[in-house]
Amino acid sequence: MTDGRALRVALLCDVDQSVYHVGDEAIGLAGAQRLGAHGFDVVMVSRGEKYGPEGTVPAEAIEALTFPWPEPDRERYLDEITRVLAGEPGALPPEDKLHRIIEQIRGVDALVIGGGGSLNSRYGWLLYERAATALVAAALGKPVVLTGQSVGPDLTVTDAEVLGRLLDACVLAGVRDADSLALARAIRPEHPALVQTVDDAVLLEGLDDVGLAERISVTVGSDPGSLPADDLVAVMAAVVDGLADRTGAEIELVPHMADPDTGGSDLDMHARIASRLRHDAAQLPIRPAEETARRQAGSAWIVTTRFHPVVFGTASGASVLALPMNRYGRSRVDGALANAGWSGGSVPLAALWDPATGGASALLDPVLDALVARAEREREHLRARRTGVRADAAAWWDRIAGALRGEGAGCAPALRGPAPVQRFDDDLRAALAPYRAVEQAERSAPATVGIVMRTQDRTVMLDRAVRDVLSQTWADWHLVIVDDAGSDPAGVVAVVARYAHEAAGRITVLHRDRSTGMEAASNAGIAATATELLAIHDDDDTWRPTFLQRTVAHLRAHPEQPAVVVRTEIVHEHQEGTTLVEDERFVVNPELTGMHLVDFMALNRTTPIAVLHRRAVHDEVGLFREDLPVVGDYEFHLRLLARGPIGFLDLPLAEWRLRPSASGTASNSMFAAADAHTEFDRVLADEHLRPWVAEHGLGLPLFISRAVEERVGKALSPLHEQNERLLALLEETTARLSMLEEVARHQQVRLDERSAVDLTRRAARSARTGMHRAVGLLRRN
DSSP, rough: OBBTTTEEEEEESSSSSEEEEEEHHHHHHHHHHHHTTTEEEEEEEOOOOOOOTOOOOOOOHHHHHHOOOHHHHHHHHHHHHHHHHHGGGGOOOOOOOHHHHHHHHHTTEHHHHHHEEEESSHHHHHHHHHHHHHHHHHTOOOOOOEEEEEOOOOOHHHHHHHHHHHHOSSSEEEESSSHHHHHHHHHHHTTTTTEEOOGGGGGOOOOOSSSEEEEEEEEHHHHHHHHHHHHHHHHHHHHHHHHHHHHHOOEEESSEEEETTTTTTTHHHHHHHHHHHHSOOEOOOOOOOHHHHHHHHHEEEEEEESSHHHHHHHHHHHHEEEEOOOOHHHHHHHHHHHHEESSSSOOGGGGGGOTTTSSBBBTTTHHHHHHTTTHHHHHHHHHHHHHHHHHHHHHHHHHHHHTTTTTTOOOOOOOOOOOOOSSHHHHHHHHHHHGGGGHHTTTTTTOOOOEEESSSSSSSHHHHHHHHHHOSSOOOOOEEEEEEEOOOOOHHHHHHHHHHHHHOEHHHHEEESSSHHHHHHHHHHHHTOOSSSEEETTOEEEETTTTTHHHHHHHHHHOOOOOOEEEEEEEEEEETEEEEEEEEEEEEETOOOOOOOGGGGGOOOGGGGEEEEEHHHHHHOOOOOOOOOHHHHHHHHHHHHHHSOOOEEEEEEEEEEEEEEEOOSSSSSSHTTTHHHHHHHHHHHHHHHHHHHHHHHHHHHHHHHHHHHHHHHHHHHHHHHHHHHHHHHHHHHHHHHHHHHHHHHHHHHHHHHHHHHHHHHHHHHHHHHHHHHHHHHHHHO
16 A cells, blocks of 8 residues: 555556457456456556457557567657657657656556567567566666566567666566576576466466367467468367367357457368368367357367466366477467476477478377377376466466555566476377477487588678577477687677577587688588588578478488478678668569579579588588588589489579678678689689680680670670669669768658658668669660
């Protein structure tokens, strides 16, 4: 109590959104229930967009401090908010919502940031909203508590710094899984009150006293994640039908996200799945969070790609088949299952997917058989753990109440139950191992895929590249990072340390004291692996999440092929501070239908990031040539193609990232060393031409060269003058755009002008990228 009144606590959760989210609303309800039980008056932070099915407008609410989605825009807004809080009110115009929100938060005594999966770069605008709101409260002298959040796993360098600022503002911070705790501690190792707890919705009223009806409750998110949408529908239909075949249970599709007025989201996905089922299924509408939670908690079987059905099901003792679709889902769902007592409790959806057919894999039957056979034992296990989990959760809220009242937060662990146990038997775990990091940590044999990542003084890009590898649906890999005599070896070590918990021993770092070239770095990395397959993944490039799974499957299906190449997208980007911003993307060489030696005669048609090859190839054609400072990958591709046909997947699974205007270590060699590329392309041509000339003489090459030159010269003659004029115009335009962008960068503008200036910046940047491409083409003509 303060002056005879109850403390007023602002509770920030993602509530009152246009698209109703059962999980977010359940977190808000549970948090409000617990705070109310401790005698606090709760004021919700509300988006004020819609209030869900059968919802009403709250009598009092604080406006949510919403952020723009683009990374540069949200970073800029956070900087402006920080300046306002530092005593510079003019950093934002008077009509900006921040000024109203400051006064609203001034009217409460504390801030609680409720749970969810918001503290990551995937939903970066939510991370920034929470950080900014916490900074406002802290600046006003209000205690801030964070509860039940997931951290990461995907956090850019910039966003990790923002998360650190959020944690600094909290007198007590609880995250809901071990992965989140490890990552948060890596970012703020000295935080005095950072602990692991459980999801806030565990204590939602009415979940632990329901009976289990013989029905299968299915919730599938509308985002297909790593899989094509049609494949996701096919696999999910096979899972649900297979479980219904084994149990005879009725099926209902229970949405967790949808607009209460117009539908969409989960409802659309459920309709597609229902159309593929052999069994009848009830498609339920979106309903209030409490009703949905109790309905799912009362189902004997739950099949889901979402998080909160796992929380509701394990709270009641249901048999839960959690099928995370990506790295983000894996981290959260495995955490919820571990809190309920299972280690390695989820089955990555990719494990049940056959890339060749787009349907269910051979693992589907053993997974469903195990789920049904173990159902009763699992229910007993969950019920035995339930009391302890709820007691720990209740004690955590007691601790929150103490922190809000200024009684201290303490640093004792919030979870006191026994350690989780393995959910599946050894045979099934072995079958799932290629898709799960938890099993990779225990392996003794070499991994299937060795990944060599060359880096030199580019820790921001390296951080992204490591996260990219961790996002692969195929987990059976060994990453060797070759720090090629960089000036910041500690920075490389810090990147790896940040992800050590998630990597589970799958990353090795080689520090080279002296750089002897890119290809020497590649060979050093290859020598440090013992894997069957190899990939070169430079620190600035990226893959789509299914790259390894698809290419490994292809090579296993085609043992006669030494390598497989995927279609590649070029991604133009630029770096702003520690943020990498994408400008445009397009498919390179779209006319190619395969990898043919004849297509490589004039130039390299692929890049290392697009290739997976067998280690045995090096026994036949040798390693990368260390005497070539550039074009070493091109020379290797020529040897590889000369050996025989290689595979090709007509899917854009590789992203070759280029920064045409960058300089120094941030640049690409094809721009920074353009002259060397031209020279060594000729060196390669000479090497292959000389043996032929020695045997056959110069006559035929001279005749062909002269004839081609004359014909091409006549064809191009009318274009030369036009090209020169265009080249001059392009370079003049580039210079003017640079000047315009520089003016926009330094001009002090009001908020209502900012969008126009940002548009100018983006237009200038996009145009400059186009200039580089056009100039290059014209010069080659």
